[in-house]
Amino acid sequence: GRAEVLEGRLAGERAVLVRARSFMNESGGPVSTVMKFFDVEPDHLVVVHDELDIDFGQLRVKIGGGDNGHNGLKSIRQSIGIGDFHRARFGIGRPSGRQDVHDFVLSGFGSAERKELDLNIELAADAVESLITHGLARTQQDFNS
16 A cells, blocks of 8 residues: 555566655655565665756666665665665756755756656666666666766
8 A cells, every 4th residue: 555566577577666655765664565575685676766966867777885865765775674776866966056955855846857857757767677678787888877
């Protein structure tokens, strides 16, 4: 009940798409529950998340790393007991001027960003598909802009 789940096949591999319906900072519980139900190991988990330290529209793919203050990643790490999972990091950039980071992250996208958003979401989805079909090294080569 705390996540929307879609199971299918991608290039012959089972793929489970999950969107937690909890608050972002409580997403670890639903992610952990779904991982246990579908018997998914952390090295087969891909988390798509926003990233302040990357300019808007840029994408970076990696495995592991710290949570860098991201409460959703912190929740997932605490719930599954490890941070070694794949990440498709979608750049949102840092706030300009003196705007509070918390307010910036929770605010909507600007009009210029909204025009590019659908294309950027497709790019992130393509990167996840590439991780499944081609692995990390090739995905990083193709998508880390």
